[in-house]
Amino acid sequence: MTTSTDPGKQLTARGLRTRKLLLDAGRRVFERDGFAAARITDIADLAGVAHGTFYTYFESKDVMFVELIDSVREEMLAGSAHTVIPEAEEGEEPWQTIARANRRYLTAYRENAQLMVIWEQAATMNDASREMLTDSRQRFAERSAKAIRRYQQAGVADPDLDPTFAAVALGAMVSRFAYIWFAGREPHDFEDAVTQLTVLWCNAIRIPRGASA
Known part of the structure; x- marks a missing residue:
């Protein structure tokens, strides 16, 4: 992420507060x-700041948007969200x-739904957003x-x-x-959506109910 400030420069407490105000306002x-x-x-x-203050912290709205999206993406990756299959408990x-x-995944998407939808739209007109979307899909895939290979090796997947x-x-x-x-x-029911997507996932890779891996 590139901003107009030196990435190695330590912001003051006031600077950090102003930057957060701008990010929160930007998201809204x-x-x-x-x-x-x-x-x-x-x-x-x-954010309640002078217009020129924006450029103290961000080069453009594109840079700000990418930072907002990156924080959501990392939150989802850190939580093993998306269609990422975690290690079994x-x-x-x-x-x-x-x-x-x-x-x-559905929980994380719902909590960030407006931004996720706009990310898809921004990817059609912004190179950085498109590259992040492509990279995210690759990382999730x-x-x-890896999980599907694990299930195949255990003999429970096609x-x-x-x-x-x-x-x-x-x-x-x-x-x-x-x-x-x-x-x-x-108007989908949340738990019904989880159940139906899971049925489709498991049927697609032919994991029978009750199988253990």
């Missing part, structure tokens, strides 16, 4: 107006592990592919599947469903 403006229509003047006004069956991953291809396709299914659901505000 992006969520309200979308990426294209968001204006730096509106962000500065909402003791006594947990593959179906339960996959359901847990889907629940985490790599983690899920051995003929290409783990990477399956991970990319199934990840796209879940993420696109979340986008359509939350962007369109469709």
